[in-house]
Amino acid sequence: MKLRVLEKNTDSVKIQLQGVSLSYANAIRRIALSEVPVMAIDEIVILENSSIIYDELLAHRLGLIPLKTDLSRYVLPEDCDCSNPLGCPKCRILLVLDSGANESVKEILSGELISEDEAIIPIRSDIPIVKVAPGQKVKLEAYARLGIGKEHAKWQAANVSILKPTKKDDADNDYTLEIESTGSLPAIEIFSKAVEILRNRLQEFTEKTRSLKK
Numbered sequence: 001m002k003l004r005v006l007e008k009n010t011d012s013v014k015i016q017l018q019g020v021s022l023s024y025a026n027a028i029r030r031i032a033l034s035e036v037p038v039m040a041i042d043e044i045v046i047l048e049n050s051s052i053i054y055d056e057l058l059a060h061r062l063g064l065i066p067l068k069t070d071l072s073r074y075v076l077p078e079d080c081d082c083s084n085p086l087g088c089p090k091c092r093i094l095l096v097l098d099s100g101a102n103e104s105v106k107e108i109l110s111g112e113l114i115s116e117d118e119a120i121i122p123i124r125s126d127i128p129i130v131k132v133a134p135g136q137k138v139k140l141e142a143y144a145r146l147g148i149g150k151e152h153a154k155w156q157a158a159n160v161s162i163l164k165p166t167k168k169d170d171a172d173n174d175y176t177l178e179i180e181s182t183g184s185l186p187a188i189e190i191f192s193k194a195v196e197i198l199r200n201r202l203q204e205f206t207e208k209t210r211s212l213k214k
Contacts, residue, residue, distance in 0.1 A: 045140060093116055096114045
C-alpha cells in the first residue's frame with residue numbers, strides 16, 4: 001500500500017491511496033465521518049436565563065459549537081477508568097458562560113465561553129449564541145466530552161469525506177480520499193485516527209477469530 005498526500009492544509013486534506021482495496025478505503029472514509037471522536041458540549045446547567053429563547057434551545061445551540069480537541073489528553077467516557085457518571089478531568093471539561101446586556105442589545109458569542117482548559121475552546125470566537133436585551137442575562141455551566149458522529153452530528157469530526165477513483169479509466173486499487181474538517185481536529189489527524197481505529201478493529205477481529213479456532 002502506498003499513500004501520497006496530494007493537498008493539505010489545516011481544514012482539508014487530499015490523499016491518494018494506491019494498492020488498497022475498495023472496501024478498506026471506503027471503511028476509512030466512513031470512519032472519518034462517524035467514528036473519529038471530538039469534543040462537544042453535552043450537558044448544561046443553567047443558572048440564569050432571562051433571554052427570549054428556551055433553555056432547551058440554548059443548550060442545543062451550545063452543543064453544535066465545534067470545539068478544538070486534543071485526543072492525546074482526553075478519552076471517551078466509556079473508556080475512562082474513573083467509573084464516575086459525572087466524569088473526571090480525563091473525560092470531561094467545564095466551560096462557563098456569564099454574560100448579559102446593560103444599555104443596549106447585545107449578541108452573546110462563542111468567545112465568551114470560558115474553558116477550564118485553554119486548549120479546548122470554540123474553533124471561532126464569533127459564533128452567535130443568543131441576543132439579549134438590556135437587563136437580560138445568561139449564566140450557565142457547560143460540560144463537554146468526547147463523542148463520535150454516529151452518536152450525534154455535533155460529534156462529527158469531518159464535514160466531508162469523499163472517496164473516488166484517482167483515474168477515470170483505471171480505478172483498480174487506486175483511489176483519492178478527500179476529508180474536510182469541522183475545525184475540531186486538523187484534517188490530516190482525522191485521517192490518521194480513522195486508520196488507527198480501523199487497524200485496531202481488524203486486529204481485534206483477528207484475535208477473536210483465533211480464539212474461536214482454539
